Amino acid sequence: MTKKNRLGGFLEQAGLFFSVMFYVLFAWHQWWSGVSPRLIRGSPERVEIHHAHVSIGATLFIFLILGLIIWLAKPGQRLSEKLKRSFSGVSSTALSLFFIFIFFAILCGLAQSWAKGEEAHFLGVFALPHFLNWSWGTAGYMHSAFANSTSALFSGIVFVFLFSKLKNYVKPGMAVALLMLLHLVVNLPKPPSLHPIAAFGTYVMTPSFYLIGLALYSWAPRRQFVYWPVFLLFFVFFLYLPYFAFKVLPPWHVKPAAETVSATPSEALIPIRSRNDIFVDSDALAAAKEQSSWCSQCHNFEPSESHLLGPNLVGVFNTQAGTVEGYGRNSEAMVEAGRSGIFWSRQNLESYLADGQTFIPGNLMNQQTDLSDPEAMAKVLDYLEYISAP
Numbered sequence: 001m002t003k004k005n006r007l008g009g010f011l012e013q014a015g016l017f018f019s020v021m022f023y024v025l026f027a028w029h030q031w032w033s034g035v036s037p038r039l040i041r042g043s044p045e046r047v048e049i050h051h052a053h054v055s056i057g058a059t060l061f062i063f064l065i066l067g068l069i070i071w072l073a074k075p076g077q078r079l080s081e082k083l084k085r086s087f088s089g090v091s092s093t094a095l096s097l098f099f100i101f102i103f104f105a106i107l108c109g110l111a112q113s114w115a116k117g118e119e120a121h122f123l124g125v126f127a128l129p130h131f132l133n134w135s136w137g138t139a140g141y142m143h144s145a146f147a148n149s150t151s152a153l154f155s156g157i158v159f160v161f162l163f164s165k166l167k168n169y170v171k172p173g174m175a176v177a178l179l180m181l182l183h184l185v186v187n188l189p190k191p192p193s194l195h196p197i198a199a200f201g202t203y204v205m206t207p208s209f210y211l212i213g214l215a216l217y218s219w220a221p222r223r224q225f226v227y228w229p230v231f232l233l234f235f236v237f238f239l240y241l242p243y244f245a246f247k248v249l250p251p252w253h254v255k256p257a258a259e260t261v262s263a264t265p266s267e268a269l270i271p272i273r274s275r276n277d278i279f280v281d282s283d284a285l286a287a288a289k290e291q292s293s294w295c296s297q298c299h300n301f302e303p304s305e306s307h308l309l310g311p312n313l314v315g316v317f318n319t320q321a322g323t324v325e326g327y328g329r330n331s332e333a334m335v336e337a338g339r340s341g342i343f344w345s346r347q348n349l350e351s352y353l354a355d356g357q358t359f360i361p362g363n364l365m366n367q368q369t370d371l372s373d374p375e376a377m378a379k380v381l382d383y384l385e386y387i388s389a390p
Contacts, residue, residue, distance in 0.1 A: 114133075137251070
């Protein structure tokens with residue numbers, strides 16, 4: 001056996017090893033990434049799963065880099081031939097797009113972690129160096145878009161592979177029915193608080209996409225003219241999915257912050273209380289902070305010029321709506337509300353948090369917390385006043 005053949009054999013086995021490890025970790029990663037957002041933000045369980053999520057992401061990223069090196073180093077074909085082979089058919093194209101999408105999904109996820117000052121540990125031990133300096137909002141949006149594309153592609157690849165095997169034993173319609181049942185069995189043990197939009201995507205949209213794509217591919221006389229438009233439509237849809245689902249503006253739609261037009265408050269503003277008057281003890285402060293923890297999903301609570309998906313809430317009390325310095329994601333509805341004289345008084349904040357679309361129709365905030373309990377609402381309002389107090 002020549003040295004070239006020995007090298008090729010070693011790289012083939014190494015590539016197989018990393019592929020198996022990658023798929024096992026990815027499957028585990030996908031399950032818990034679906035569970036984590038449904039847990040209480042700030043809870044020990046949520047924090048633990050979040051750290052595991054980031055660590056496994058960093059490990060998958062290194063495995064991807066090693067797999068790419070092995071793929072490039074394999075002897076026998078030029079790079080152009082390897083690329084042509086990787087996109088020669090629907091199966092190879094789907095697999096290639098899967099690896100491309102997941103590479104960018106993990107890269108954006110790492111950038112999102114680094115934007116918040118978190119570490120990403122390979123194998124849970126070795127911290128990766130921070131080599132990207134993206135904003136949390138940009139990295140987070142792109143991470144969501146690429147991750148959703150990757151997840152659907154992964155499920156679709158498994159779906160079509162199993163279909164191709166099952167149809168040798170049962171009729172195609174029965175094969176599809178069995179796969180739909182399997183899809184539901186795998187996905188049903190989700191937490192009961194699964195977001196309605198996420199539930200629709202999991203139980204309706206994703207399997208429907210598989211069925212439509214499979215039908216088009218099976219019936220088309222020229223299949224290459226089917227799967228490329230399907231993949232393109234698929235990618236564009238998932239690129240805008242965070243906007244469809246949560247009204248989060250894509251980075252390429254973010255504008256420079258609108259020039260502030262100062263307005264006169266439409267009502268008399270009650271001065272902000274001192275911090276000691278808002279919370280008489282540390283337990284009351286801790287309870288209010290915990291009640292407000294879900295807001296930190298999209299907003300900063302610390303003095304900073306940076307913003308997450310929503311504007312920094314430090315100093316929000318008694319300020320004009322739509323005028324946060326340096327924030328470029330305000331809707332026209334929010335800016336116009338400020339120009340009309342709406343300031344964030346306690347009463348206006350309560351109305352907005354109770355029913356934002358009624359108070360300011362067309363605003364972009366996706367309200368996901370239930371503050372119908374007066375005590376819970378009071379805690380959140382007190383905490384917003386607290387972080388606004390001098």
